[in-house]
Amino acid sequence: xxxxRHLTMQNPSKAQLRLWSRLDKVKTREETGLFLAxxxxxxxxxxxxxxxxxxxLILEEKKDRWAAFCExxxxxxxxxxxxxxxxxxxxxDVSPEGILAVGITPPRLxxxxxxxxGARGPLLLLHEINNxxxxxxxxxxxxxxxxxxxxxxxxxxxxxxxxxxxxxxGSIFHVPFLFGADLSKVLPRVKENFHVVGSSVxxxxxxxxxxxxxxxxxxxxxxxxxxxxLKLTDEQWHIPxxxxxxxxxxxxxxxxxxxxxxxxxxxxxxxx
Amino acid sequence: xxxxRHLTMQNPSKAQLRLWSRLDKVKTREETGLFLAxxxxxxxxxxxxxxxxxxxLILEEKKDRWAAFCExxxxxxxxxxxxxxxxxxxxxDVSPEGILAVGITPPRLxxxxxxxxGARGPLLLLHEINNxxxxxxxxxxxxxxxxxxxxxxxxxxxxxxxxxxxxxxGSIFHVPFLFGADLSKVLPRVKENFHVVGSSVxxxxxxxxxxxxxxxxxxxxxxxxxxxxLKLTDEQWHIPxxxxxxxxxxxxxxxxxxxxxxxxxxxxxxxx
Numbered sequence: 001x002x003x004x005r006h007l008t009m010q011n012p013s014k015a016q017l018r019l020w021s022r023l024d025k026v027k028t029r030e031e032t033g034l035f036l037a038x039x040x041x042x043x044x045x046x047x048x049x050x051x052x053x054x055x056x057l058i059l060e061e062k063k064d065r066w067a068a069f070c071e072x073x074x075x076x077x078x079x080x081x082x083x084x085x086x087x088x089x090x091x092x093d094v095s096p097e098g099i100l101a102v103g104i105t106p107p108r109l110x111x112x113x114x115x116x117x118g119a120r121g122p123l124l125l126l127h128e129i130n131n132x133x134x135x136x137x138x139x140x141x142x143x144x145x146x147x148x149x150x151x152x153x154x155x156x157x158x159x160x161x162x163x164x165x166x167x168x169x170g171s172i173f174h175v176p177f178l179f180g181a182d183l184s185k186v187l188p189r190v191k192e193n194f195h196v197v198g199s200s201v202x203x204x205x206x207x208x209x210x211x212x213x214x215x216x217x218x219x220x221x222x223x224x225x226x227x228x229x230l231k232l233t234d235e236q237w238h239i240p241x242x243x244x245x246x247x248x249x250x251x252x253x254x255x256x257x258x259x260x261x262x263x264x265x266x267x268x269x270x271x272x
Numbered sequence: 273x274x275x276x277r278h279l280t281m282q283n284p285s286k287a288q289l290r291l292w293s294r295l296d297k298v299k300t301r302e303e304t305g306l307f308l309a310x311x312x313x314x315x316x317x318x319x320x321x322x323x324x325x326x327x328x329l330i331l332e333e334k335k336d337r338w339a340a341f342c343e344x345x346x347x348x349x350x351x352x353x354x355x356x357x358x359x360x361x362x363x364x365d366v367s368p369e370g371i372l373a374v375g376i377t378p379p380r381l382x383x384x385x386x387x388x389x390g391a392r393g394p395l396l397l398l399h400e401i402n403n404x405x406x407x408x409x410x411x412x413x414x415x416x417x418x419x420x421x422x423x424x425x426x427x428x429x430x431x432x433x434x435x436x437x438x439x440x441x442g443s444i445f446h447v448p449f450l451f452g453a454d455l456s457k458v459l460p461r462v463k464e465n466f467h468v469v470g471s472s473v474x475x476x477x478x479x480x481x482x483x484x485x486x487x488x489x490x491x492x493x494x495x496x497x498x499x500x501x502l503k504l505t506d507e508q509w510h511i512p513x514x515x516x517x518x519x520x521x522x523x524x525x526x527x528x529x530x531x532x533x534x535x536x537x538x539x540x541x542x543x544x
């Protein structure tokens with residue numbers, strides 16, 4: 001009879017708890033190359049990705065809920081059981097699911113790698129996206145629409161920020177990502193192989209279907225794109241307002257533009 | 273010299289404070305016909321609408337911030353100054369702007385009124401939308417795309433719920449609204465004058481431009497539309513997935529579908 005995996009949980013050391021509790025800070029994530037992924041869907045997406053996982057943490061009072069799941073995991077993955085007090089140091093979630101992974105940040109991609117992947121779908125270029133919820137939602141939408149990669153500029157929120165990971169519902173681990181990019185240098189190189197479309201809140205042509213070698217450039221909800229970057233695009237798209245209101249939210253405008261980017265592309269996923 | 277309006281603020285009675293503090297409950301809103309609208313943008317949208325306002329509440333410690341604005345208001349509108357403690361009873365906002373309106377719910381519209389307005393744009397029909405943020409965002413998007421009215425089914429969140437009002441950024445007061453509707457009875461009547469399009473997560477045709485006499489029917493993020501309602505539509509639209517992921521979020525899918533609904537329609541708003 002197999003021994004249920006939840007019986008083999010280890011107790012974390014104080015040093016481990018201290019380290020994990022600091023992973024909400026970008027500085028600690030960069031120094032250690034580790035990050036936290038919370039919640040079942042997110043943990044599952046991480047385990048199904050090519051990213052490595054260092055440990056799985058379970059809230060002891062909820063271990064029965066995760067026992068069956070833990071039995072499906074490789075024995076080489078360390079499982080830790082945490083008390084409610086220890087758990088509180090790692091997350092602000094008021095009603096935690098009780099499952100958390102300590103993930104290992106993969107080696108940074110180079111632009112050339114990402115552009116090579118661009119053969120399989122459009123690229124998404126993001127300028128100074130500071131709202132974690134917005135960034136997470138944008139990545140989730142990009143994955144849904146078959147985008148092949150994301151380039152995130154300097155001055156954006158860290159994509160391994162817990163709020164980004166949560167809003168992205170695990171999609172972060174499945175989209176090739178380049179971050180901390182200087183878009184004024186990246187755009188000219190992307191333009192050599194891609195048709196670069198920028199989103200403009202003021203003027204531009206109506207969005208329209210285009211080939212797969214497209215790169216869609218979006219700015220933040222509050223500031224949009226600076227003129228210096230818009231000037232480097234091949235084309236500017238504008239979603240016309242038909243009624244009244246100040247603006248569409250960024251995730252909604254982005255959904256419309258990404259939908260247009262892949263409009264004529266064949267479906268790459270099996271349909272239900 | 274005009275006496276600055278912020279000097280003429282009244283102190284609220286205990287009975288007023290008690291009543292206002294209960295306006296977070298749908299029951300109290302229905303019994304009194306009153307609701308709270310918080311934040312400058314929302315208050316401004318309410319004052320610019322055809323809805324009536326019973327009183328304006330100002331957090332005393334922030335009265336200098338609102339003095340100039342208050343001077344632009346009709347003298348007939350009562351202004352109340354509230355202490356921080358009194359304010360806390362009315363809102364959960366951790367860093368309040370310090371401005372709140374007590375609004376008066378307008379008389380309920382009839383379906384016939386709403387359909388008459390449908391000559392000026394499409395209608396949005398919503399089935400069991402329980403997430404306040406989603407409902408608010410849907411209404412804001414509908415206003416942006418020039419929809420002429422919204423029908424909200426029974427079993428949805430109250431559109432005058434403070435979280436809906438906030439997410440809608442004041443658009444609630446500018447879109448004719450019918451709520452508590454039984455869509456199985458409403459749909460056959462709407463179909464007499466409108467082409468009814470339902471959103472389907474499984475099958476259907478690609479979204480496409482259509483005339484103004486269109487009614488777009490959407491379900492909740494978790495459950496979509498029931499078969500009984502989908503059967504009553506003239507057409508079903510499906511946004512195809514091109515990559516991977518479980519689903520688009522409702523506000524994003526809705527933005528794409530509303531955008532398609534008005535795609536060929538002429539712009540009704542002055543362009544910047």
